Amino acid sequence: MANLSLYLFDxxxxxxxxxxxxREMLIDRLASFVALRGARGVVVFDGVGQERQxxxxxxxxAAHADSVIEQLAAQHREHEPVVVxxxxxxxxxxxxxxxxxxxxQDLLAELGGExxxxxxxxxxxxxxxxxxxxTREQLExxxxxxxxx
Numbered sequence: 001m002a003n004l005s006l007y008l009f010d011x012x013x014x015x016x017x018x019x020x021x022x023r024e025m026l027i028d029r030l031a032s033f034v035a036l037r038g039a040r041g042v043v044v045f046d047g048v049g050q051e052r053q054x055x056x057x058x059x060x061x062a063a064h065a066d067s068v069i070e071q072l073a074a075q076h077r078e079h080e081p082v083v084v085x086x087x088x089x090x091x092x093x094x095x096x097x098x099x100x101x102x103x104x105q106d107l108l109a110e111l112g113g114e115x116x117x118x119x120x121x122x123x124x125x126x127x128x129x130x131x132x133x134x135t136r137e138q139l140e141x142x143x144x145x146x147x148x149x
Contacts (some may be wrong), residue, residue: 004149006076007034007041008069009140010086011059015045016136017087017104018111029111044068073099114116 009030011023020026027043031054034041042058044065052059062068064103069091073082084091087104 005037005081005083005100006072007039007040008072008082008084008089009041009043009107010065010069010084010088011043011045012047012065013086014043014104018108027054027057027059030076031055033107033111042072044072056143 007030011026014020014030015023015026018026020029020077023045030041030043034056040056040058041058044060044062046063046065049059049061049063051061060068066088067087069086073084076082081100082098085099085102085104085107091101110140
């Protein structure tokens with residue numbers, strides 16, 4: 001069942017609330033989270049990095065991620081359900097009415113616990129490590145909704 005919500009994630013807040021070994025591990029988990037719900041999302045990190053789209057998840061960077069999240073919430077709350085995921089109380093108050101809020105801890109619990117696997121364990125558990133390059137490439141295109149060629 002499709003969830004037409006737009007999830008706005010405070011990436012730095014989530015990264016520090018969980019035991020993620022890297023931004024990439026968090027991005028992968030969030031992309032799966034929104035994809036499984038038929039929703040879309042944007043994760044915003046403080047700082048600089050490569051902005052991109054990972055399936056239904058946009059990855060953005062800003063000097064002040066909170067400001068970008070507030071701006072996106074204001075732009076979209078009139079047209080679609082918006083869910084802001086952050087434990088930062090300033091964002092909760094600044095995004096206004098009509099925006100749903102979830103704490104980082106609540107989302108982490110839903111993702112499967114507060115302690116995601118460490119980078120070392122995650123690498124050993126990855127199915128992709130046992131697949132040939134062509135199969136990995138095809139699966140990645142499917143995951144990113146590019147389809148097979």
